[in-house]
Amino acid sequence: MKLYYSPGSCALGIHLLLEEVGAPFDLHRVNFAEREQYGEAFLGINPKAKVPALQRDDGTVLTEFQAIAVYLALTHPEKRLIPASVEGQARMLEAMDYIVGTIHGAGFRRLFRPAEFAAHEADHDAVKARGLEIVNAGFALIDKDLAGKDWAVGDFSLADAAIFYPSFWAAGRLNIPLPINLQAHYRRMRARPAVAQALKDEGL
Ligand SMILES: N[C@@H](CCC(=O)N[C@@H](CS)C(=O)NCC(=O)O)C(=O)O
Incomplete structure (x- = not known):
């Protein structure tokens, strides 16, 4: 592949x-x-x-x-990267869709590519500010869901990989503070050998 x-x-x-x-x-x-x-x-x-x-x-x-x-x-x-129960599978997809569609697609995309949301450069700061609001509101919801848990849905699953990349953008690139449970999740993810290897191979 x-x-x-x-x-x-x-x-x-x-x-x-x-x-x-x-x-x-x-x-x-x-x-x-x-x-x-x-x-x-x-x-x-x-x-x-x-x-x-x-x-x-x-x-x-x-x-x-x-x-x-x-x-x-x-x-x-x-x-076993997909939870066994139907409820777990639905929750995993729910988290992934929210991260990809809202936190990334509506939030970070405004921060990274404001020109796609407003033709005039004078409006780009406002677009980025709205992007940051969407990101922080999204992070707050994920943080709440992670309270008292190591992983998003039961054991480590695809949802955790989805949570990781915007956490990396916040903590590793844009200096956006991660709320406490999300920060702990980010540290747990970085401690996984697979994550460390991927970061190393991307030169990060
Ligand atoms: N819906 C797509 C989004 C993919 C996406 O936005 N990728 C970005 C990088 S994070 C990209 O390729 N951007 C290049 C561009 O927009 O020019 C997915 O979930 O895979």
């Missing part, structure tokens, strides 16, 4: 899951600074111009964080 990624992007959540499942894979860096995601070669891999994109050994490509994560878990059932 080949993971198309950019260092420290949301693809980090998939990268760490590839390490967790122990599947052989190669990394292919997509250079955002050179806008490689919009180049013909990468658009041939993922016409959505986004990472993560996972190319399987038969050449087919899977995109979207949740889809790739679920694929990795279902193809490595022995790693």
Whole structure:
């Protein structure tokens, strides 16, 4: 398999899951600074111009964080990355959807790419301020859910990988303080060998 990624992007959540499942894979860096995601070669891999994109050994490509994560878990059932109970599975997907769609898509995207939300540069600070509000409100909800627990849903699951990448953006890149339970979760994640390996291999 080949993971198309950019260092420290949301693809980090998939990268760490590839390490967790122990599947052989190669990394292919997509250079955002050179806008490689919009180049013909990468658009041939993922016409959505986004990472993560996972190319399987038969050449087919899977995109979207949740889809790739679920694929990795279902193809490595022995790693038990999806909770056994129906309630646990629903809660895991609930957390992942909120992180990818709201905390990332509505919150961090405003912080990273304000021009997508307002044409005039004069409005970009307001867009970023709204992004920060969305991120902090989202983090507060996740923090509440994590109270008294090591992992989001029972044992370590795909939801924890999803929680990790925005936590990394906050703690490792933007200096946004993480609330206490989320901070402890972030430390627990960094202590996992798979996470340490993914960070190292991305040069982070
Ligand atoms: N819905 C997608 C979002 C992926 C996404 O936003 N990826 C970002 C990196 S974190 C990206 O590739 N951005 C490049 C761009 O927008 O130009 C997913 O869940 O995988």
